[in-house]
Amino acid sequence: MKKKILITGSSRGIGLSIAKKLSEAGHQVVITGRNPEKLTEVSQSIKASGFIAGDLTENDFPNRFYQSAMEILENIDVLINNAGQYCWSNIENTPAEDVNRLLKLNLQIPYELCKLVVPGMKAGNWGRIINIGSISGAVGEANASLYSTTKAGLIGLSKSLALELAEYGITVNVVNPGWVKTGLSEDAFSQEGLNENEQLEMIPQKRWVEPDEIAELVRYLISDSAQGITGQSLNLCCGLSLG
Numbered sequence: 083m084k085k086k087i088l089i090t091g092s093s094r095g096i097g098l099s100i101a102k103k104l105s106e107a108g109h110q111v112v113i114t115g116r117n118p119e120k121l122t123e124v125s126q127s128i129k130a131s132g133f134i135a136g137d138l139t140e141n142d143f144p145n146r147f148y149q150s151a152m153e154i155l156e157n158i159d160v161l162i163n164n165a166g167q168y169c170w171s172n173i174e175n176t177p178a179e180d181v182n183r184l185l186k187l188n189l190q191i192p193y194e195l196c197k198l199v200v201p202g203m204k205a206g207n208w209g210r211i212i213n214i215g216s217i218s219g220a221v222g223e224a225n226a227s228l229y230s231t232t233k234a235g236l237i238g239l240s241k242s243l244a245l246e247l248a249e250y251g252i253t254v255n256v257v258n259p260g261w262v263k264t265g266l267s268e269d270a271f272s273q274e275g276l277n278e279n280e281q282l283e284m285i286p287q288k289r290w291v292e293p294d295e296i297a298e299l300v301r302y303l304i305s306d307s308a309q310g311i312t313g314q315s316l317n318l319c320c321g322l323s324l325g
C-alpha cells in the first residue's frame with residue numbers, strides 16, 4: 083500500500099537518502115529544508131510529490147509547515163523527524179543560542195510535529211512515526227552533551243508515544259545512527275579536537291554507516307510487516323554500541 087510521507091531535513095544527507103528510497107518504492111514523499119533552489123532540484127530528481135522550504139526553528143513554522151504538507155498530501159501516514167544539527171563543545175563553552183536552537187530543532191519541533199500528525203493517524207487507525215536520533219543519545223558522547231540531550235529526549239518521546247498510540251495502529255520508533263559521512267559529520271570533523279581518523283578507529287566495524295542503510299531500515303519500519311515493532315530505540319552504528 084502506497085503511503086503519504088513527510089520527511090524533515092530531506093534536501094541532503096540521511097534525509098535525502100530516505101526520501102529517494104521511499105519515492106522509488108512508489109510512496110508519495112514531501113521533502114523539506116531551508117533552501118528552495120536546492121529543494122526544487124532534489125524534488126525533481128527523486129520525483130517527490132512536493133517540497134516545503136523554511137527554517138523549522140522560526141516561530142510558528144511547524145503549524146505553517148504542517149498546513150503546507152497537508153495541502154500537498156491531504157493526509158500524512160508517515161512522519162519522519164530527521165532534520166537536526168550537531169554541536170561539538172564542552173558544556174561550559176556552549177553558547178546559549180546553540181542550546182536554544184538545538185533543543186528546538188532536534189527535540190521540540192519533532193514533538194510539535196508529532197502532536198500535529200497524530201489526530202489524522204488516529205482517525206485512519208494507521209500511522210508510522212520515525213525519529214532519527216543518534217548513538218550519542220543512546221549512550222552519551224563527551225563534548226556533545228547538548229546534542230546527546232536532544233537525541234536522548236527523542237528516545238523518551240518515541241517510547242512514550244508508542245505506548246500512548248499502540249491501540250490506534252500507530253507505531254513510533256527511534257533510529258540511532260553512528261557516524262555517517264554527510265555535511266553534518268564533515269562539519270563536525272573540521273572542528274578542533276574531533277579527529278576523523280580517531281573516530282573511525284573507535285568503530286568496531288572500522289567503517290561509517292551508509293545513508294542507504296538507514297533508509298533501508300526506515301523502509302522496513304514503515305511497512306505493514308513491521309507493525310509489531312514499536313517503542314524501540316534501534317542502534318545502527320557498525321557496532322559502536324551493543325546496548
Ligand SMILES: NC(=O)c1ccc[n+]([C@@H]2O[C@H](COP(=O)([O-])OP(=O)(O)OC[C@H]3O[C@@H](n4cnc5c(N)ncnc54)[C@H](OP(=O)(O)O)[C@@H]3O)[C@@H](O)[C@H]2O)c1
Pocket residue numbers: 090091092093094095096097114115116117120136137138139164165166167168187214215216217258259260261262263264265266267
Ligand atoms: N551524519 C551523522 O553522522 C549522524 C549521526 C547520527 C545521527 N544523525 C542525525 O541524522 C539527521 C540527519 O543528519 P545528516 O547527517 O543527514 O545532516 P545534514 O547532511 O546536515 O542534513 C541535515 C538536513 O536538515 C535540514 N536542516 C538543518 N537545519 C534545519 C533547520 N533549522 N530548518 C529546517 N531544516 C533544517 C538540512 O536542510 P538545509 O541545510 O538544506 O536547510 C538538511 O536537509 C540529524 O537529525 C542528525 O542529528 C546524523
